[in-house]
Amino acid sequence: MATSTIRIKKICEWCGKEFEAQKCSTRFCCKRCAEHAYKDRQRHKRKQETEAMVIETIIRQREESVIHRAYLSVQETADLMGVKRNAVYQLIYHGKLKAYRLTSRVTRISRIDIEELLSTSLYVRKSKAKSSVSDENGEAISEFYTTKEIITKFGVSNSWVFAQGKAHNIPKVYHRGKTLWSKTHCDRVFAAKPEPPKDDDWISYSNVRAEYNLTHDQLHNYVKYHGLRRKKVGKYTYILKSEIDAILRPPTLK
Ligand SMILES: [Zn+2]
Structure with a gap:
């Protein structure tokens, strides 16, 4: 083996002492330091492997406990389906996934409902969109x-x-x-969109809000809670004046 007479000043990565090396790649001043460093690396590797195993076990235990329960929290449902919590809430809000609100803080979802949702949400590729269309008389529409x-x-x-x-x-x-x-x-x-109804029985949301000084949400909650009749005309919602008055008008002395 050819020996080099070159001496390179280096710092030992284990003991920190300055030494002269014959190669740029030398990292330690002596065999002892190299062995110490090697053992340290091995220890570190074993530690990481053990920790990874522990984490894996914890996750598996958590998954197994979820798998055998009939009712899951929103977070557990998210974990099970591999989505974010928010995605689960969107499914609930859109009425796609049933959820049971036991208290303001406790929501439970039935496993059966989750599986039902999955089995009825088959991915179907949408057919290719039409790029031309004709009217009732078979004439091509151009505008x-x-x-x-x-x-x-x-x-x-x-x-x-x-x-x-x-x-x-x-x-x-x-x-x-x-x-x-x-x-x-x-x-x-x-x-042909009908104008706001002439019929005096109906009153628009905005008029009710103005009359009773309500936010949209407050009014909407009244309507929902009392199950008031509604009708939509264009973008306007109308309710029956008599019904909302019965709820909101203060009682008068006769
Ligand atoms: Zn050293």
């Missing part, structure tokens, strides 16, 4: 509104456009990720 244009022109909400589109079977096409609606059909359907 369209975007959803946004309808919202602006007729003063309706996004969901109303889609609801009416479905209800009236308005021909539509998809173009570059946007839904385009047949212009003539839209003009017919949305222009």
Whole structure:
């Protein structure tokens, strides 16, 4: 083996002393230091392996305890499904997953409901969107509104456009990720949108709010809680004046 006469000044990585090395890659001043460092690395490795095993055991135990329980918390449901807590709440809020609220802090979800949700949520690839469409007489439709244009022109909400589109079977096409609606059909359907009812029995949300000084949520909660009759006209919600008055009007002495 060729020996080099080069001497490189280095600091021992174990004892910190300065020494002269023959190679740049030498890390320790002597065999003893090299062995100490090696043993230290081995100890560190064993420690990490042991810790990893403990963590794995804890996770497995937690998973097993979840698997055998009939009712799970929101967090446990999230863990089980491999999603974030928030995703579970979204499923609950959208009525897709049943949840039982036992107290304001305790919510439980049945395993059966989780499995039912999964089994009924089969991924189905949507069929390719149509890129051209024809009207009732078989004539190709060439003029369209975007959803946004309808919202602006007729003063309706996004969901109303889609609801009416479905209800009236308005021909539509998809173009570059946007839904385009047949212009003539839209003009017919949305222009016929009834004006706020003349009928005095009905009163709009905004009028009730103004009269009783309520926030939208407060009023909405009253309506929900008392199960008041509602009707939607365009983007406006109407309730029966007599019903809300009966709840909110202070009793009068006769
Ligand atoms: Zn050393």
